[in-house]
Structure formats: C-alpha cells, structure tokens
Amino acid sequence: xxxxxxxxxxxxxxxxxxxxxxxxxxxxxxxxxxxxxxxxxxxxxxxxxxxxxxxxxxxxxxxxxxxxxxxxxxxxxxxxxxxxxxxxxxxxxxxxxxxxxxxxxxxxxxxxxxxxxxxxxxxxxxxxxxxxxxxxxxxxxxxxxxxxxxxxxxxxxxxxxxxxxxxxxxxxxxxxxxxxxxxxxxxxxxxxxxxxxxxxxxxxxxxxxxxxxxxxxxxxxxxxxxxxxxxxxxxxxxxxxxxxxxxxxxxxxxxxxxxxxxxxxxxxxxxxxxxxxxxxxxxxxxxxxxxxxxxxxxxxxxxxxxxxxxxxxxxxxxxxxxxxxxxxxxxxxxxxxxxxxxxxxxxxxxxxxxxxxxxxxxxxxxxxxxxxxxxxxxxxxxxxxxxxxxxxxxxxxxxxxxxxxxxxxxxxx
Amino acid sequence: xxxxxxxxxxxxxxxxxxxxxxxxxxxxxxxxxxxxxxxxxxxxxxxxxxxxxxxxxxxxxxxxxxxxxxxxxxxxxxxxxxxxxxxxxxxxxxxxxxxxxxxxxxxxxxxxxxxxxxxxxxxxxxxxxxxxxxxxxxxxxxxxxxxxxxxxxxxxxxxxxxxxxxxxxxxxxxxxxxxxxxxxxxxxxxxxxxxxxxxxxxxxxxxxxxxxxxxxxxxxxxxxxxxxxxxxxxxxxxxxxxxxxxxxxxxxxxxxxxxxxxxxxxxxxxxxxxxxxxxxxxxxxxxxxxxxxxxxxxxxxxxxxxxxxxxxxxxxxxxxxxxxxxxxxxxxxxxxxxxxxxxxxxxxxxxxxxxxxxxxxxxxxxxxxxxxxxxxxxxxxxxxxxxxxxxxxxxxxxxxxxxxxxxxxxxxx
Numbered sequence: 163x164x165x166x167x168x169x170x171x172x173x174x175x176x177x178x179x180x181x182x183x184x185x186x187x188x189x190x191x192x193x194x195x196x197x198x199x200x201x202x203x204x205x206x207x208x209x210x211x212x213x214x215x216x217x218x219x220x221x222x223x224x225x226x227x228x229x230x231x232x233x234x235x236x237x238x239x240x241x242x243x244x245x246x247x248x249x250x251x252x253x254x255x256x257x258x259x260x261x262x263x264x265x266x267x268x269x270x271x272x273x274x275x276x277x278x279x280x281x282x283x284x285x286x287x288x289x290x291x292x293x294x295x296x297x298x299x300x301x302x303x304x305x306x307x308x309x310x311x312x313x314x315x316x317x318x319x320x321x322x323x324x325x326x327x328x329x330x331x332x333x334x335x336x337x338x339x340x341x342x343x344x345x346x347x348x349x350x351x352x353x354x355x356x357x358x359x360x361x362x363x364x365x366x367x368x369x370x371x372x373x374x375x376x377x378x379x380x381x382x383x384x385x386x387x388x389x390x391x392x393x394x395x396x397x398x399x400x401x402x403x404x405x406x407x408x409x410x411x412x413x414x415x416x417x418x419x420x421x422x423x424x425x426x427x428x429x430x431x432x433x434x435x436x437x438x439x440x441x442x443x444x445x446x447x448x449x450x451x452x453x454x455x456x457x458x459x460x461x462x463x464x465x466x467x468x469x470x471x472x473x474x475x476x477x478x479x480x481x482x483x484x485x486x487x488x489x490x491x492x493x494x495x496x497x498x499x500x501x502x503x504x505x506x507x508x509x510x511x512x513x514x515x516x517x518x519x520x521x522x523x524x525x526x527x528x529x530x531x532x533x534x535x536x537x538x539x540x541x542x543x544x545x546x547x548x549x550x551x552x553x554x555x556x557x558x559x560x561x562x563x564x565x566x567x568x569x570x571x572x573x574x575x
Numbered sequence: 576x577x578x579x580x581x582x583x584x585x586x587x588x589x590x591x592x593x594x595x596x597x598x599x600x601x602x603x604x605x606x607x608x609x610x611x612x613x614x615x616x617x618x619x620x621x622x623x624x625x626x627x628x629x630x631x632x633x634x635x636x637x638x639x640x641x642x643x644x645x646x647x648x649x650x651x652x653x654x655x656x657x658x659x660x661x662x663x664x665x666x667x668x669x670x671x672x673x674x675x676x677x678x679x680x681x682x683x684x685x686x687x688x689x690x691x692x693x694x695x696x697x698x699x700x701x702x703x704x705x706x707x708x709x710x711x712x713x714x715x716x717x718x719x720x721x722x723x724x725x726x727x728x729x730x731x732x733x734x735x736x737x738x739x740x741x742x743x744x745x746x747x748x749x750x751x752x753x754x755x756x757x758x759x760x761x762x763x764x765x766x767x768x769x770x771x772x773x774x775x776x777x778x779x780x781x782x783x784x785x786x787x788x789x790x791x792x793x794x795x796x797x798x799x800x801x802x803x804x805x806x807x808x809x810x811x812x813x814x815x816x817x818x819x820x821x822x823x824x825x826x827x828x829x830x831x832x833x834x835x836x837x838x839x840x841x842x843x844x845x846x847x848x849x850x851x852x853x854x855x856x857x858x859x860x861x862x863x864x865x866x867x868x869x870x871x872x873x874x875x876x877x878x879x880x881x882x883x884x885x886x887x888x889x890x891x892x893x894x895x896x897x898x899x900x901x902x903x904x905x906x907x908x909x910x911x912x913x914x915x916x917x918x919x920x921x922x923x924x925x926x927x928x929x930x931x932x933x934x935x936x937x938x939x940x941x942x943x944x945x946x947x948x949x950x951x952x953x954x955x956x957x958x959x960x961x962x963x964x965x966x967x968x969x970x971x972x973x974x975x976x977x978x979x980x981x982x983x984x985x986x987x988x
C-alpha cells in the first residue's frame with residue numbers, strides 16, 4: 163500500500179522537480195480554481211464527515227475545526243493563490259565559487275522529493291500542505307484524520323483535476339485513505355519513499371513520531387516561552403510586552419508562559435503587572451518572593467516552571483540577577499522563543515548570546531516568532547530542533563541543496 | 576553514566592558557546608602542543624592497545640589504522656593547527672532584514688551544543704573530532720573503538736590539559752570509557768544531551784545508528800557513483816575522467832563504481848577504455864551490449880548495478896539515450912556523486928537538473944566531492960542525506976542558526 167503510494171509520489175516528484183516557477187505558479191492558481199469549482203462535492207463530503215463525527219460524540223472546538231463552509235473553502239483557495247504568488251524557492255544559487263583547479267562550483271536549492279504530512283481533523287490543511295509541497299517542487303503524501311477522510315479525499319480529487327489539466331501526474335498529491343495506526347506507522351517508516359515528514363498536530367502526534375518515525379522529520383515542538391524583565395528595563399514597555407505575550411493569543415506556541423523578573427524592579431513592577439494580568443483573566447503562579455509582592459499570585463509548584471499552559475495561566479519567578487534568569491530559562495525553556503526587556507546593552511548582548519532558542523527577542527513580544535511576521539509568506543510550522551531548519555519554516559524548509567560542478571576535464575591528482 | 580557525561584558536556588558547551596574566535600584558535604593551538612608534549616604517554620598507551628589487539632588476532636589494515644607513531648602524533652597536532660587557522664563559523668550573520676513594524680531581525684550561526692562522535696579504531700580521530708567540535712563551539716563526546724581505548728583516553732587527557740590551562744571545563748572533550756554495545760546505544764539515545772551524532776565508520780556502524788539512534792544524526796553514506804559518457808562526449812576527456820574516477824583511489828566513497836555509455840559512442844569508446852582499465856587491474860562487469868564490445872568484460876548480475884565495490888571493479892552499461900542513463904542512475908545511485916561527460920549543453924543541463932545527488936559533475940572526475948577540494952579546510956564527512964547538510968560537511972555542518980530580534984517595545988496586534 164505505502165509502496166504503491168510511495169512509488170507514484172516518487173515518480174511524480176521527478177516531474178515536479180523539473181517544472182519552471184511559472185508552471186508551478188499557474189498550477190497552484192488552477193488548484194485554487196478547482197477547489198472553488200468543487201465546492202459542492204467538498205461541502206457534501208464534509209457534511210458526511212460532520213455527521214459521523216457527531217454520531218461518534220465529537221463536539222466543541224474539534225467539531226468546529228472539522229467544519230467546512232463556503233467561506234472556508236474560498237479561504238482555502240485564497241491560501242493557494244497566496245502561495246502561488248511567492249517566489250520559487252527552487253533553483254536559487256545559495257553559494258558558488260571556483261576551485262583552484264578551475265572547476266566552477268554552484269550550490270543550488272533543489273526540491274526534497276516526497277514530503278509526507280500528518281495532520282489532525284482540519285481539512286483545510288489538505289490544500290494548504292499540498293500547495294506548499296508543490297510550490298517547492300515536491301510530491302505530497304497527505305495523511306489527515308480519519309474524521310476528515312471524506313473531506314480530504316474530496317479536496318484531493320479537486321487538486322488532482324488541476325494536476326491532470328496541466329498534464330502532470332495525479333500522484334503528485336495523494337490523500338492517504340488508510341488512516342489506521344498501522345498505515346500511519348508504515349508511512350513514518352517508509353524510508354525509501356519519504357524524504358521529509360512534517361507533523362502538524364499536538365503533543366500526542368509529536369510523541370508518536372519521536373517513538374516510531376524512521377524517516378527524516380522536522381518537529382514543531384512546544385513553546386514554554388519566557389519574558390525576562392531586567393533590572394534596566396523600561397517598565398512601561400515591559401508591561402506592554404508581558405501583557406501582549408501572555409494575553410493576545412494564549413493558545414499558541416509563541417505565547418509567553420512564564421514571567422521572570424529581576425529583584426531590583428520586582429517590587430515596583432510586579433504588583434501593577436499582576437493586577438493587570440489578573441483583571442484580564444490570567445491566573446498567576448509565583449515563587450515565594452513573587453507571591454509576597456502581589457496578592458493575585460498563588461504558589462507555583464516545580465511542575466509549573468516546565469509547563470506550556472496554552473492557556474490564561476502564567477508562572478512568575480523573581481531572580482537575583484541576569485545569570486539566574488538565564489539559568490532558569492535554559493533549565494525550563496523549550497528552545498522556542500525567549501524575550502528580554504532591557505535598556506542595558508550588555509545584558510541584551512549576554513541574553514542573545516547565551517539563550518539557546520530558535521528566536522531571542524530584545525524589547526519585543528514573543529508573539530513575533532511566526533513565518534508570516536518574519537516575511538516568509540507561508541509557514542509550515544515552527545521548528546524547535548536545531549538541525550536542518552530552526553524557527554519559522556517557510557518554503558525553503560521544504561528544500562535541500564545540491565552541488566553542481568562544471569569542469570573541462572579535471573581529474574584528481 | 577551517560578547522564579553524568581552528558582551533564583558535563585552540556586555545561587561545558589554553554590561555556591564554549593560564549594568563547595571568542597581568538598580564544599578558540601589559541602585553545603586549538605594549545606591542544607596541538609599538548610598532544611605533542613604527551614607523545615610518550617600516548618605512544619605507550621597505543622603500544623598497550625596494539626599488543627592487546629594483536630593478541631586478539633587483529634591484523635592487516637585494521638592494525639595499521641590503530642598504530643600511532645611519532646610522525647602520526649605530529650600529524651594529529653598539525654591537523655589541530657590547521658583547524659585552528661580556519662575562520663570561526665560561529666557568529667556569522669547568515670541573513671537579516673527589518674520587519675515592517677521596525678523590528679530588526681538577524682539570523683546568526685550558533686553552536687549546536689553537544690556533538691557525539693562514534694568512530695572505529697583510528698585514534699587520530701579523537702584529536703581530529705575534538706578540534707572540529709571545539710572550533711565550532713561545541714562539546715565533544717567521543718566514543719571510539721574498544722581496541723583504541725587506551726590511546727584515545729591518553730589523547731583525551733592531553734586535550735583536557737589544554738582545556739584546563741585555558742580555564743575551560745574538561746567536560747568539553749570527553750572520551751567515553753564505556754565502549755560496550757549498551758553504552759553506545761545509550762549514547763545514541765541520549766536525546767537530552769546529544770544535539771548531533773556524527774558516525775565515522777563503515778556500513779555496520781551506519782546500520783546500527785539507523786536502527787537504534789534517536790538523537791539527531793548525519794549519515795555519511797555509501798557512494799555508488801556513476802560516470803555517464805554521453806553521445807556528445809569528448810572521448811579523450813571521458814577516458815581520463817573514467818580512469819581517474821575509478822583507479823586513482825578506488826577505496827573511497829567518491830570513486831566511480833559504474834560506467835554508463837551512450838550507445839552512439841560505445842563502440843568507439845568502450846574497447847580502448849576497457850583495455851586501459853583492465854591493464855590497470857580493474858575487473859569489468861558489463862551488460863550484454865557492453866560485453867559484446869570488449870573481451871575484457873564479464874557479464875554483470877543485477878546485484879552489480881547497486882554495489883559500491885570500494886575496489887578495483889567497475890560495472891558497465893550501454894544505454895540508448897540520456898533518459899535511460901538518468902533512469903539507471905536514479906534507480907541504482909546512492910545520491911552521492913554522479914558525473915556526465917558531454918559537450919552538449921542541453922544534455923548537461925538535463926543531467927544536472929534531474930540527477931538527485933549531493934554533487935553532480937559535468938566534465939570532471941567524481942573524486943572532487945571532498946571538503947578539502949571544495950575549500951572547506953576540514954571535513955567531518957560527506958552527507959548523503961538531504962536534510963541539514965548535503966555533500967561535504969565542513970565546520971558549518973556542526974552549527975545551527977538562531978534568530979535574534981531587536982525591537983523597541985513592539986507588541987503583536
């Protein structure tokens with residue numbers, strides 16, 4: 163099963179790798195049109211998925227994520243159009259020089275080949291992931307949730323119509339029908355066929371991939387992000403940044419989970435900050451010194467320091483100096499995003515040098531770690547690993563490089 | 576055990592990450608001096624290793640690789656000196672721009688943290704790997720062969736004297752005493768401590784890592800390299816390139832294992848080439864058409880096409896056109912290095928675009944895929960994987976990147 167899908171994906175990938183940027187752009191625009199043209203079958207398939215999910219007791223946010231509407235289908239198509247407009251990541255010469263023997267060397271950005279995406283019950287990811295894979299010259303093997311299988315298959319069929327109309331193999335985008343645990347494990351271990359596996363889901367999916375995957379993957383991991391308010395912070399600025407980092411969208415990975423305050427400013431800063439956060443509905447869990455400074459705090463446990471709440475909760479620690487702040491963050495952080503608020507150049511320098519995270523902010527909210535904000539146009543996720551790609555992943559994360567050497571008969575001595 | 580080593584490596588890594596390029600350069604020069612100063616204990620330890628290896632029946636090339644001499648110790652020290660002189664890979668700004676909201680973004684090259692190296696019975700790798708890790712700001716956890724344990728420990732002690740004399744933690748370079756299978760597996764799975772595992776060894780080691788490792792690793796895989804002689808080749812040049820690629824050093828991964836010839840030139844090219852290779856001692860295994868053109872060939876089996884001989888053997892295939900050549904190479908190649916000899920621009924263009932390998936050569940020997948040849952100064956290996964780094968790995972392969980963002984109070988709307 164996986165071998166047949168893999169073979170088709172591999173063969174299609176070879177065709178995609180040779181496409182010009184213009185062809186890929188036109189292909190994605192056709193894909194967008196076909197998704198909109200197929201709105202009726204897509205909504206009908208989604209209706210069936212919704213009915214079954216309801217009958218199996220799915221409700222709330224999960225059910226809402228599964229739901230497609232005419233507007234959501236249009237948004238899916240518009241997403242494809244905006245990826246279509248991005249510059250082609252393939253073919254860029256990322257370096258080049260001439261060897262002493264006269265061989266001209268180029269390092270060129272090339273597609274990876276076949277990208278597998280495992281995602282949860284959000285059918286829009288089907289179009290989204292397919293668009294990103296094709297734009298970067300790769301085939302897509304898409305394994306969504308069993309709850310969304312009819313929706314995903316219907317969207318996949320629309321995308322395949324677009325491929326066929328451009329004379330391209332339908333194997334370039336394949337929605338996997340087998341969403342069983344065994345089928346998914348086979349995909350995670352299809353080393354012959356899968357060049358990169360991108361998980362788009364929660365901690366359960368990440369854990370499964372870390373346990374079972376033998377194909378290369380990039381992890382979009384947890385964000386236990388801190389804001390450190392230094393002794394030399396502009397406290398009004400610190401208040402705005404902490405509030406924004408915690409409250410503006412608490413459910414995302416670049417929201418702050420923990421506030422670390424230098425003791426020199428804790429007494430002045432924390433009471434007002436605690437009141438403001440508390441009034442906004444944030445539950446505050448502090449260490450002993452923090453708790454002694456503001457009534458809004460309850461005592462934190464050791465577990466709090468390492469927890470990504472994804473919620474209106476924040477841990478608060480008062481530290482004696484910058485070293486203690488850095489130690490705390492290196493101990494409990496997840497290497498996603500860490501921020502310092504300070505006007506002290508040397509504190510900012512040390513923080514940016516010593517904090518080992520994908521993104522380190524000086525005097526800015528942690529919420530800016532984001533492909534859109536960074537200007538990548540599209541984001542596949544935010545890598546918390548150190549190899550291949552770190553931080554927000556744009557189209558380049560879906561490519562590799564190749565050395566091309568042009569000689570005129572050189573041989574090695 | 577691994578936890579204690581890991582903790583020390585991690586702590587030392589934090590110190591190393593903050594060192595200036597000048598300090599690292601001086602450190603490596605001191606390491607070189609200390610290795611030479613410790614020549615007696617190193618040779619004595621090596622003598623014990625050699626005696627035990629002999630008593631266990633080790634002989635030939637394996638024993639020669641284990642042997643250290645005064646010259647080899649000096650070469651080890653000189654290797655450290657040449658790495659010392661390389662530019663510091665850390666701190667390079669690899670990109671940067673200003674976001675629309677005024678935040679200034681920089682992408683900066685940073686150390687990975689802790690690098691584990693697993694290698695076979697070549698004690699010189701101990702100094703070599705330690706030098707590369709430290710130069711790139713990383714701690715080194717070195718697991719060599721049990722045959723070389725005394726030698727490695729002695730070299731490690733010399734390196735630690737250098738570290739201590741610079742006021743740096745000895746945990747920055749640790750030679751693992753536990754070379755058991757269990758100890759090695761624990762290292763391969765020490766996700767909390769190991770940021771990158773670099774295997775330096777043969778197919779057995781690679782297979783063990785692919786089976787057991789859960790830490791990130793970069794594979795230096797097989798090189799089943801082809802030279803394709805196109806219809807439009809300069810046949811004299813083709814002869815020089817094929818001969819060099821096969822014969823100059825047949826035991827290495829960038830040597831050619833297979834010759835693919837366009838049928839239009841096979842009759843003119845193959846008889847002379849076969850004679851020349853055969854006279855040099857190369858055994859030739861051909862398909863039916865190749866065998867019909869030269870007496871030196873014996874029939875190849877299907878297994879031959881996929882075999883990296885590492886020896887004076889070469890498979891030979893005659894193909895009908897460029898498509899068949901590309902198909903053959905994509906089917907049997909290992910993505911290491913592939914070469915075309917041609918004067919036809921469009922054939923060269925198609926070959927470089929469609930052949931999915933770390934390095935693609937036009938009119939040059941496959942033997943040039945090499946960090947030294949590429950100008951990297953030092954080489955940790957040649958990556959045959961597509962993620963993180965592909966092709967020859969210099970010091971940059973031992974680094975990651977970090978985004979640093981400088982704002983003046985920006986918050987997300």
